[in-house]
Amino acid sequence: MKYSSPPDRQFFYAQVWDIVRMIPPGYVSTYGKIANWVPIAKTLDPQSYRAWGARWVGGAMANCPSDVPWQRVVNSQGKISLPEETKGFSVQRKLLEDEGIVFNERGVIDLKRFGWDGPAES
DNA sequence: TCCTTGACTCAGA
DNA sequence: CTCTGAGCCAAGG
Numbered sequence: 001m002k003y004s005s006p007p008d009r010q011f012f013y014a015q016v017w018d019i020v021r022m023i024p025p026g027y028v029s030t031y032g033k034i035a036n037w038v039p040i041a042k043t044l045d046p047q048s049y050r051a052w053g054a055r056w057v058g059g060a061m062a063n064c065p066s067d068v069p070w071q072r073v074v075n076s077q078g079k080i081s082l083p084e085e086t087k088g089f090s091v092q093r094k095l096l097e098d099e100g101i102v103f104n105e106r107g108v109i110d111l112k113r114f115g116w117d118g119p120a121e122s
Numbered sequence: 123t124c125c126t127t128g129a130c131t132c133a134g135a
Numbered sequence: 136c137t138c139t140g141a142g143c144c145a146a147g148g
Contacts, residue, residue: 031130044144051131053140058129059145073129081129088129092142106136 016060023072026100027116031057043115078109
């Protein structure tokens with residue numbers, strides 16, 4: 001069956017955190033890319049992973065240890081993936097600006113300029 | 123056990 | 136550029 005083996009949430013999160021910790025200051029990555037860099041459990045259907053991996057990464061960010069630079073993870077549009085009125089939004093934006101990342105008028109980060117290419121590129 | 127909800131992404135209009 | 140719909144797992148109430 002497609003989802004016979006439930007993903008090990010703890011393990012998945014740990015892998016995500018490891019990758020996020022590799023993002024250099026002043027750069028950002030996206031949920032989707034990170035999901036791609038995490039090895040897919042062989043028991044997991046690739047199609048489901050494609051549809052849910054990014055959200056699981058989001059879940060990992062929501063539960064990350066304090067040593068993980070979660071603020072360097074944004075959505076594929078280059079925007080902070082949190083409601084603007086929340087505390088988290090302002091915290092994330094400030095942390096990123098302190099690292100030198102620039103937001104345009106619409107609150108969008110230029111991924112061409114600040115996007116990180118991944119573990120392999122480092 | 124059923125129902126809701128979630129830090130997503132991509133294609134199409 | 137903005138908005139919509141589809142994709143479809145898992146934890147928690």
